[in-house]
Amino acid sequence: MSSPAITLDIQDSVAWLTLARPDKRNSVDPAFALRLHELAERCAADPEIRCVVLTGSGKFFCVGGDIDAFSAAGDDAEAAVGALARSFHAGIYRLATMEKPLVTAINGPAAGAGLSLAIMGDIALAADSAHFTSAYSAVGLTPDGGASWWLPRLIGTRRAQEMLFTNRRIGAEEAVSIGLVTRVVPDDTLHVEASAVAKALAKGPVRALARCRALLMESANAGLHDQLDREAASIAKSAGAVEGQEGVAAFLAKRSPHFV
Template structure:
């Protein structure tokens, strides 16, 4: 009997989600998509979880949709792929909007929906051996997982067009240089670096970081004056909250803040 498509391990306030289909290069099938949503909801709701990390098992991060499943659907492919994409998107959206920071530790190649998952992190750490490919148009498909929304915002329209239209592989160093990922880490240091980053975030002002996440998400589609009003409301709420009061007090006392 196969195990879960994604495993959950909680350590010191950090939830580690590990894509666990190495024999299928961590590709996305219906069980994977449902599990992603269920774990995203669990992480969002559990107040003891203060940061979430997503990584892959084996040599790959995620190669995207399970093409074998697409083929098996035959004449029902439109309905089957549509249902899979909507299920996958539920998990993507929850991870993008939960009120806690999200880190991706990209341990190997990421393609298609795997690219979408990789770039979803607030902090995206790429192993030196990782590389990134759109892959969609190579098999006559179009993006899912939010790739066509994130790519222009992260790297600009021209680069997004090239990535989606040509499927040019992008190495880890180039990905960092153009802003596709945050930075590159040696393969054997990826887990430790992701843990250090996640621990620092988990020990930080998580509720303020949640407000930062919301402001950044809203900024893409909000009028500037409206956004300024939202920033004003957000910083005021943060200043009045326990984190803000502790942060100010710690600054004045020249000590490290203790965020609960």
Template structure:
């Protein structure tokens, strides 16, 4: 296919990444995985990008890995899937650790690797018709895309066990109730709601937000003393930086802060 498997549109400091294989229900194959990795690198490295939105095209967010590819690989399935997973995971890791916020706009069903992508956002906005399925064990497979790492942290181990082992379908409203996503909105308002949130984040203190992301990720693996040391170091550095000075000055002057460098 000549069209890009993942498209990027930059507007007002917000980079919109769109999975662009609607005819394949945005399945994750090698081309999509490589494109997502490359786009994630571009967004992370481009100073013009202050917030990233990830969404899907068509009726689906993503049905997950390209099962047809797995079947066609035959005896080479292990090497094929390993290459795909490694490429996909490079993009996942960059999106999760970049110093910029990530919003996922879940425009339809998300399963397997698509499920992993959907729950990756710092803010995950689902349309009312979206639903979620782990799907892996139904195919005799194990998770990828970080699902086994994110899911227990979002919904707790007990719920994560049920979701991953039974593959039951989770409707959008339940997903919000258990913390799998941030919010559910009507289908017709998904893009407008996401745009409003992304613009607000893009106008915010990007450096501080990036450091918040790092602290939240680190909190799951390090002890309290180390976390407190990191908090001390980052808040001191932030207070002396341009964003901190602007935020404090604006607060004292009772005016809106301007965090975007001129």
């Protein structure tokens, strides 16, 4: 039996999803895409999981689609790549919309679909050795994994155009300066830093964080009036929920809140 393309390890209410094809630089093939969707659904549904971390194994985070698989499809490439993209996108969408926070711990280079996976974290931590490349147009392809949605929102249309059209490599420090990732940490402390962030989020008001995720997603295409209505409904619901009541009580009592 072959090893899974992505492994799952649950520690202290945090689910660690580790891309586990280091010999293929964690590239995306059909088994990878199916596994991503399977684990995303499990993480979203399991009430014991309060935060998810996505990271890679080996020296790379993820270099994108498995080009060998694309080539092997031959004349069936259009159908094969379309099926792979739709399968991959099912996992992407679930991770992006689940009601718990996502941390990406980017342990090395991220390109193509790997870029999409890297930048979708609510908190995106990049190791010093990480760098980011669109890579699609270099092989005559176009973005997948949500890159064309995330990039303009994170770094602006002009920078997104440059990344997609020229495939210029963005180093870790530049990635922070333009808003592509949250911060850079030394390679040898990435796991420790990601763990600390994830544990703190897992101890936080996860339902309120889920509503924050939803508001940010909706704001991309919402008018101000509609977004204000959404915010009013969301804060009202949060205030009436256990987390909101605990947060207010803890504030008034001058103690730390207990959200778990």
